[in-house]
Amino acid sequence: MSNTLIEIKNLSIALPKGLDREFAVRDVSLTVDRNEIVCVVGESGSGKSVTAQMLMGLLPPTLPLVSGTASFKGVNLATLTERERRALRGDRMSLIFQEPLSALNPVMTVGEQIAEVFRYHRDDTQDVRKKVIELLAAVRLPNPEAAYDSYPFRMSGGQRQRVVIAIALALQPDLLIADEPTTALDVTTQAQILELIRTLQRERQMGVMFITHDFGVVADIADKVVVMRHGEIVERGAASEVLGNPQHGYTRALIAAVPRRREHSLSEVARGEPPVLRVRGMRKVYRTGGGLFKRATEVVAVNDMDLDLQPGETLGIVGESGSGKSTAGRCIMRLIEPDAGRIEIAGQDTSGLGVHAMKPHRHLVQMVFQDPYASLNPRRQVGEILCSGMINNGMAQADAERRARELLELVGLTTSAFNRYPHEFSGGQRQRIGIARALALKPRLLIADEPVSALDVSIQAQILTLLRELREQFGLSMVFITHDLRVASQICDRIAVMQRGVVVEQGATEDIFDSPQHPYTQTLIAAMPGRLSPLAVL
Amino acid sequence: MKKLWQRYCERKTSVVGLVLLVLITVVALIAPWIAPHQPWDIVGTPFLPPFEDSAHLLGTDTLGRDIFSGIVHGTRISLTIGLVCMIATVILGLALGAVAGYYGKWIDDVLMRSTEFFQVLPNFVFVVVLVAIFRPSIGSIFLAIVIVSWPPVARLVRSEFLSLRSREFVEAAVAVGHTNRWIIFKEILPNALSPIVAMSSLMVASSILLESAVSFLGLGDPNLMTWGYMIGTGRTVIRGAWWMSVLPGVALVSTILIINVVGEGLGRAWNPRLSNGAAR
Numbered sequence: 001m002s003n004t005l006i007e008i009k010n011l012s013i014a015l016p017k018g019l020d021r022e023f024a025v026r027d028v029s030l031t032v033d034r035n036e037i038v039c040v041v042g043e044s045g046s047g048k049s050v051t052a053q054m055l056m057g058l059l060p061p062t063l064p065l066v067s068g069t070a071s072f073k074g075v076n077l078a079t080l081t082e083r084e085r086r087a088l089r090g091d092r093m094s095l096i097f098q099e100p101l102s103a104l105n106p107v108m109t110v111g112e113q114i115a116e117v118f119r120y121h122r123d124d125t126q127d128v129r130k131k132v133i134e135l136l137a138a139v140r141l142p143n144p145e146a147a148y149d150s151y152p153f154r155m156s157g158g159q160r161q162r163v164v165i166a167i168a169l170a171l172q173p174d175l176l177i178a179d180e181p182t183t184a185l186d187v188t189t190q191a192q193i194l195e196l197i198r199t200l201q202r203e204r205q206m207g208v209m210f211i212t213h214d215f216g217v218v219a220d221i222a223d224k225v226v227v228m229r230h231g232e233i234v235e236r237g238a239a240s241e242v243l244g245n246p247q248h249g250y251t252r253a254l255i256a257a258v259p260r261r262r263e264h265s266l267s268e269v270a271r272g273e274p275p276v277l278r279v280r281g282m283r284k285v286y287r288t289g290g291g292l293f294k295r296a297t298e299v300v301a302v303n304d305m306d307l308d309l310q311p312g313e314t315l316g317i318v319g320e321s322g323s324g325k326s327t328a329g330r331c332i333m334r335l336i337e338p339d340a341g342r343i344e345i346a347g348q349d350t351s352g353l354g355v356h357a358m359k360p361h362r363h364l365v366q367m368v369f370q371d372p373y374a375s376l377n378p379r380r381q382v383g384e385i386l387c388s389g390m391i392n393n394g395m396a397q398a399d400a401e402r403r404a405r406e407l408l409e410l411v412g413l414t415t416s417a418f419n420r421y422p423h424e425f426s427g428g429q430r431q432r433i434g435i436a437r438a439l440a441l442k443p444r445l446l447i448a449d450e451p452v453s454a455l456d457v458s459i460q461a462q463i464l465t466l467l468r469e470l471r472e473q474f475g476l477s478m479v480f481i482t483h484d485l486r487v488a489s490q491i492c493d494r495i496a497v498m499q500r501g502v503v504v505e506q507g508a509t510e511d512i513f514d515s516p517q518h519p520y521t522q523t524l525i526a527a528m529p530g531r532l533s534p535l536a537v538l
Numbered sequence: 539m540k541k542l543w544q545r546y547c548e549r550k551t552s553v554v555g556l557v558l559l560v561l562i563t564v565v566a567l568i569a570p571w572i573a574p575h576q577p578w579d580i581v582g583t584p585f586l587p588p589f590e591d592s593a594h595l596l597g598t599d600t601l602g603r604d605i606f607s608g609i610v611h612g613t614r615i616s617l618t619i620g621l622v623c624m625i626a627t628v629i630l631g632l633a634l635g636a637v638a639g640y641y642g643k644w645i646d647d648v649l650m651r652s653t654e655f656f657q658v659l660p661n662f663v664f665v666v667v668l669v670a671i672f673r674p675s676i677g678s679i680f681l682a683i684v685i686v687s688w689p690p691v692a693r694l695v696r697s698e699f700l701s702l703r704s705r706e707f708v709e710a711a712v713a714v715g716h717t718n719r720w721i722i723f724k725e726i727l728p729n730a731l732s733p734i735v736a737m738s739s740l741m742v743a744s745s746i747l748l749e750s751a752v753s754f755l756g757l758g759d760p761n762l763m764t765w766g767y768m769i770g771t772g773r774t775v776i777r778g779a780w781w782m783s784v785l786p787g788v789a790l791v792s793t794i795l796i797i798n799v800v801g802e803g804l805g806r807a808w809n810p811r812l813s814n815g816a817a818r
Contacts, residue, residue, distance in 0.1 A: 375706035
């Protein structure tokens with residue numbers, strides 16, 4: 001019996017007319033064998049997900065197959081009827097999606113959703129409950145009996161992804177296609193899920209096609225690597241070869257762009273001067289539910305936070321989702337009203353100030369946002385977006401426009417951007433516009449809330465470089481909020497690690513990495529993908 | 539703006555609808571000149587069927603009034619009611635919904651509870667009661683329609699504002715120190731407009747229907763010839779003289795249909811993503 005599970009030959013899939021390129025996937029050939037993990041790596045738009053969709057027969061009609069064949073265990077997938085395809089899907093080959101929340105039915109118990117697979121593909125419905133519970137145990141869900149009757153919304157993201165994996169593996173498929181299965185998860189959870197996929201793959205001798213954008217993940221899990229760019233394969237080979245000795249320039253660029261710990265010269269911190277930011281005992285509690293007769297449930301998002309930031313210094317606030325790091329940033333900005341504590345900006349306590357009293361201090365602190373698609377008003381031109389803040393702070397229209405053009409050049413865009421709308425720009429360019437807007441008011445403190453987490457790795461590196469340059473040029477202080485320790489290590493002088501609203505550890509970047517004191521920090525560092533790998537440029 | 543127009547024209551149905559709507563509007567504007575008679579004047583033999591006498595093309599009613607003149611004059615009333623009610627409703631709904639959605643907290647609670655108060659009452663019954671209290675006149679009908687129509691608009695605007703106000707671009711506007719008024723009008727409102735536009739065209743149609751229904755029951759303005767009134771008076775003799783109620787009915791139905799077509803065209807042109815999805 002041949003060991004080849006998937007064989008794709010010269011596959012081309014067209015894109016709808018009028019887009020920037022003709023093919024979603026062009027002349028792609030690849031194979032996946034039993035008992036190996038093939039990582040397909042590429043940035044957004046590289047065609048990696050389209051290839052997976054094609055294999056599962058999930059291509060939308062707008063993307064027609066133009067030429068080439070794809071076969072599964074020697075059977076040409078294109079010739080299958082929908083019925084035959086259905087029999088294959090979920091039974092012999094299955095798919096794990098990126099977003100576990102939307103992949104599960106919210107009104108059905110977890111156990112039932114897994115049991116459905118057995119009922120659909122196998123006629124024997126005996127002992128289904130027992131089989132499901134075994135599966136839930138196999139994906140290392142704590143208390144599988146209880147999990148059976150639980151609903152997806154009661155579970156964390158990692159647990160949901162385990163359920164999705166359980167569904168995918170229910171019938172012991174030969175092939176598992178995983179489309180960015182850990183991208184939506186926290187680092188520690190990501191490490192666990194990767195470990196789980198790896199273990200299950202070994203146990204069951206499956207072939208796995210693993211789609212990702214992160215070379216760190218590749219290094220942790222891959223046997224073979226296929227690198228895609230603009231719908232074409234640029235490099236392929238065994239993981240150790242591609243990672244250790246990348247041939248193609250693009251592969252090298254991608255590997256180099258992986259955020260990793262980097263020793264960098266510390267920013268010039270003016271020690272003698274008064275701190276730009278001094279936070280004492282800041283606290284924010286969210287209340288949800290509750291009413292006349294019921295007490296609200298309280299969630300302490302930020303608890304007694306103390307921070308100090310010297311002029312020119314960059315402080316990283318690192319934590320997983322729900323740790324309160326974004327709330328902390330927004331409290332400092334006074335976008336959210338903190339419940340208690342002092343927030344001094346350049347020596348002035350702003351915590352009690354009302355809307356009008358706050359206004360003269362607003363320009364001192366500006367923010368760079370996470371989502372470049374949500375942070376620019378889609379109905380206003382870039383020029384207006386940049387100018388409105390300056391004009392609002394008393395600058396003349398003509399001066400504001402001139403400065404807006406200067407800012408655009410400063411962040412690496414051309415002045416022709418001035419009269420265009422945000423949707424005409426890519427994610428990275430939008431983030432540059434967002435940075436220009438933040439700089440427009442000449443702030444002393446920049447709060448960057450996950451400014452690169454929505455961007456492709458190579459763009460991430462560019463934006464981080466830009467932020468570093470601007471920081472030096474203007475002597476900015478920065479609070480850099482991120483979930484990714486690797487990113488934080490590249491730009492931060494000091495790091496504060498947050499867990500459930502509390503800063504559990506704070507110190508110089510090197511100390512945090514070299515000798516983390518708190519167990520949570522140690523877990524975070526251990527979970528960084530690609531930490532123990534033979535990456536070429538490390 | 540130009541792009542909006544181009545996208546609107548891409549759909550043939552929308553263009554046809556718009557042409558017809560313009561035609562109806564023109565009829566309404568020049569009604570006194572194209573109507574051969576005054577709508578209330580008794581000008582011919584009663585019960586004259588359509589297409590029998592060239593002087594009364596669409597026939598006459600039970601009293602010998604010209605039906606064509608009645609329909610043409612009715613167009614005026616219907617379109618005016620529809621337009622004026624829509625504008626008033628949207629302004630009221632927009633103001634209250636924006637305040638509720640933007641400021642939240644107790645203002646939101648108070649406003650939303652009051653919309654619920656209006657929404658639990660059946661619209662039409664409420665209009666009839668209001669008109670009866672105020673004494674039937676075009677003004678009181680207008681007022682009654684606005685009073686029952688604003689809550690859905692307010693709720694829609696509120697939900698749009700609620701989701702938009704937590705967007706990052708709004709936070710960025712707060713961060714540079716913009717006032718609430720600026721943020722509401724310059725940042726949030728332009729992004730909330732597309733569903734409001736779609737809904738306001740529905741408001742025109744539903745206002746016309748409400749007014750017709752009130753007139754049908756004989757609670758309309760006694761000095762105005764409206765479609766609803768014509769249908770209402772013709773109803774008693776519908777078996778013998780169908781044209782008295784059917785013809786104004788046709789006018790009413792086609793006007794509503796055309797307004798809906800134009801409204802949908804506008805909504806799609808405004809929100810291109812929606813139309814792409816629907817095309818698939």
